[in-house]
Amino acid sequence: MEIVRYVEQGGTQPKVGVRREGKIAPVRYGSVAELLQEPLDALRAGLEPAGPEVDAATVTYLPPVDGRTEVWASGVTYERSRAGRVEESVQASVYELVYDAPRPELFLKSVAWRVVTDGEPVAVRADSEVDVPEPELAVVANSAGEIVGYTVCNDVSSRSIEGENPLYIPQAKIFSGCCALATGIRPAWEVDTADLAITMKVVRDGATAFEGETSTARLHRTLEELVQVLYAPTDFPDGAILSTGTGIVPELSFSLAEGDVVEIDIAQVGTLTNPVVRGREPLAWLVDAYERPAARRKGQQ
Missing domain, CATH: 3.90.850.10 (Fumarylacetoacetase-like, C-terminal domain)
Structure with missing residues (x-):
């Protein structure tokens, strides 16, 4: 599993998600900075999917x-x-x-x-x-x-x-x-x-x-x-x-x-x-x- 920052195809808003097995699922954090404000235990819990997956090969990585x-x-x-x-x-x-x-x-x-x-x-x-x-x-x-x-x-x-x-x-x-x-x-x-x-x-x-x-x-x-x-x-x-x-x-x-x-x-x-x-x-x-x-x-x- 990897935490990534990306923009979906055709999009303009950066997102934070989890990349796993060729797919990316968005998480609840709006930025990596917001994620890093969290204590470790809360951060781990916050990496649960918060939306539909997208193909990892279709996004622009930031x-x-x-x-x-x-x-x-x-x-x-x-x-x-x-x-x-x-x-x-x-x-x-x-x-x-x-x-x-x-x-x-x-x-x-x-x-x-x-x-x-x-x-x-x-x-x-x-x-x-x-x-x-x-x-x-x-x-x-x-x-x-x-x-x-x-x-x-x-x-x-x-x-x-x-x-x-x-x-x-x-x-x-x-x-x-x-x-x-x-x-x-x-x-x-x-x-x-x-x-x-x-x-x-x-x-x-x-x-x-x-x-x-x-x-x-x-x-x-x-x-x-x-x-x-x-x-x-x-x-x-x-x-x-x-x-x-x-x-x-x-x-x-x-x-x-x-x-x-x-x-x-x-x-x-x-x-x-x-x-x-x-x-x-x-x-x-x-x-x-x-x-x-x-x-x-x-x-x-």
Whole structure:
């Protein structure tokens, strides 16, 4: 079962539903934000069908985030990530220290309206020389900080900008097309996150330009710890999505290129595929897409 946000064929109003066995049944929530305001037990009960099913192949999927829900991300949570950051940075000790520090690295990744989903483009900055996709398990938490689900995140980043100076991390991490989420949220009670296989492939001109794999078993911190640190000083009335860091880091000689296709798979959770564009202009449609879902279709062409 997956929680999805979608627009029916010929419709304009986003809906929230449950996708199962090729069908989608709407639920009583008008938005994912409303759903994430609920305690976990009430949320589970609220996923009962509230209308007729539709064929899952006939709808337009929207990112599973809306309202005041924010997407946050974690850094240096895998040993491979620490090694990659040390390799690229002129301030390597910063990353070595945070890996073992009591406080994890957390940062705001995206507001809801800037997030893209499966099939829509991610972007690399026009002023960046080395860019990478970062395949990550994302935790979905409700307003009380309870983990209610999981999805797939691509935390697109500029290695060259971050490597120049760690103080440039917001510029390396936050820009149009930097954050993609899979269409579905898998309920937490259906997923065992102890050892989930994570794989990623970058396809360029029909051939594999890069591929890698890791597992959530290699996470240096627990999912609960990351959520607790995020929620300790801050209110999230519509919940939050917290991407938990990457364990797949290409060599510095690799960089995403316009026209690449990034394919991510996380066992039990889902898949995410995005073509790559360069610069902000190809994603200008995001400005209108939150209020007019039909604009998303233009962005996929």
